[in-house]
Amino acid sequence: MKAKDHITKGTDKIINSTNAKWVAFRQFIFAPNLLTFVISVVVGNSFGSAIKDLISTASGTVNFILKWSMNKNHPLDFDLIMAPFGDFLNSFLTMLFIALTVFYTIQFINNSLIRTKEEQWGFDQAHEDALVFQKMQAENNKLQAENAKLQREILSKLEAIQEKQ
Secondary structure, rough: HHHHHHHHHHHHHHHHHHHHHHHHHHHHHHHHHHHHHHHHHHHHHHHHHHHHHHHHHHHHHHHHHHHHHHHOOOOOHHHHHHHHHHHHHHHHHHHHHHHHHHHHHHHHHHHHHHOOOOHHOOOHHHHHHHHHHHHHHHHHHHHHHHHHHHHHHHHHHHHHHHHHH
């Protein structure tokens, strides 16, 4: 019987240790600051590429217009515009796809892997507190309006009593 208890305790210790490590890893990997940094790097990099290709498109357009306006016999070389525009379109669509993928991945993580609202990526305690404060302020404003109405009623009744005397 003692050997069985020893094995059970050892198994429980391993399971608890594994669970604690899993929780710590999950908290690390889904930490809002880490995810914000990763998203900023990935989306920012693709945004930078899209801007670079947009500038190349503008530069190609200016080059096309200059060649066309300066030399009347110059053949129209639309590749000066179309090739950089194609690169820009490719970069823009890549950026959009990356942003959508990140968004839906975060949605999946928040809805499937995170157990509490406070652990979810994008959770903002200050915002939640502000919403609670706004609700309390609205209730306070309502109560003050009711109080002012009751005070006006009391004053009008007192005035009516004073007029009778």
